[in-house]
Amino acid sequence: MPAIRNIALSAARMRSGLVAVGVLVTAAIITLCLRRYGLSTLAVEHEAIRGWLAGDGLYAYRSPENEAGAAQPPALTLLLTPLTLLPLVAAGWLLALAGLAALLLVTLIMAGPVARRHGRRRGPFVLAAAALALLAEPVRAAVGLGRPELLIFALLAADLVGLRRAARVRHRSLAALLRSRRSPRGRAPIAVRLTRAFRRADYIGDLSQSSKRSEVDQTGGGTLRRIWAGGSWAGIGTGLATAFSATALLFVVYLLVTRQRRAALTAVATATMVTLGVLVVAPAETFAWYGTTMWELARPAPVSDLDNQSLAGVMARLYGFPAPPVLVWFSFGILLVAVGLIRARSAHTEGDEVAAFTLVGLTIAVAGPVTTAAESLWLLPAVLILADAGLRRRLSSRLPRATRRAGTAYLTMAAAGYLILITTPVWSLRWNLPALTLILLVNTLPWRQGSPALPTIRPAPHRPAAIPLPRGGTVRGS
Structure with a gap:
């Protein structure tokens, strides 16, 4: 009995030590993100809200550094208004902690079934997946800039x-x-x-x-x-x-x-x-937001900015204009939206609602007017789906060889995509690699077999005759 108690105490101490190390590492990552990005988006929103409370218009403020203005709907602005009572750094930390809690919730919803399917414990698997997601550029940008995309991400995942x-x-x-x-x-x-x-x-x-x-x-x-x-x-x-x-x-x-x-x-x-x-x-x-401000696409930054990895940003840079040609962008955008919705409906029919939601999120990211790194959060569940689909195909010995080769391709795509999300080199933005990745995933993201098919009852083995006989009649010669 004393030996068992010692083993239990050592295991508890080890778990406590791991939790303490995880908390310290998470705090260090958040600190580095806040220093690197400087809460620039939250600073603009803070000044705009303070000017609004002082009697000016909410969308009249412009940053003296880059002429950026507030670009959030009034509902989200009212939600973030209490943060103006705090200093900018304290508000950034509070928003970062809320975003971290939202990230844990999303990981639990999306990665929890994957852990159960592969026979893993859900708690450690979810924490590991959340830690890997925290290192990705979309999460780092959302935390460092002080953007609420993680909260919106959690609402959709809920x-x-x-x-x-x-x-x-x-x-x-x-x-x-x-x-x-x-x-x-x-x-x-x-x-x-x-x-x-x-x-x-x-x-x-x-x-x-x-x-x-x-x-x-x-x-x-x-x-x-x-x-x-x-x-x-x-x-x-x-x-x-x-x-x-x-x-x-x-x-x-x-x-x-x-x-x-x-x-x-x-x-x-x-x-x-x-x-x-x-x-x-x-x-x-x-009225100002829905009347004019929402349609000012270049309000936070020019559409042709290098950080904008949507279809509109790629076309604007290719044509050398501040904004893309409207008809060309609209035509290709409608095509991508149609493809994304059709494939999302197919994923829903197969029972994979996570893949369906991911396809819709990727479609929004690629077809929207402005898509920065913080707005590309749906790339994270896409990597998870690719890894899960690849493991399913590779670990199943009953599947044909071609299917297992497709599993290897999915695993390679997942690894390459995660490396790009972590490193985000400048040359990848110049070559529009994130935008091309979004377009590729909208067209090729696999979905997994989810819930069982609808219950149907097999037909009777003996079908009725094509020409019915009279009631009580018999066939001659039988």
């Missing part, structure tokens, strides 16, 4: 939990309905009709709701527990993200394309309520 729970409830409801309704002659027509109805509707009416209530009520949960377990809150995170960033509206379009109408309506209602609330508090700033 809806994945709700969509998973809602899909699980629908799957159980459909399975119970198929078991309860069995045709005596042939089971195939009922299965086909129910499968089509399931794919057309976002949820299966009163039967789904009643079964969901019965399942949750048996566990002793109340109303809040029933809502959480049923996933009916899915869409709130997307709605908040849409109110905080206009580009997140494409996620609402994705929910409509994949016929997740309940989540889409929840997102639209949430974004509308937040916008109306901000309109009541700050009407002049709201």
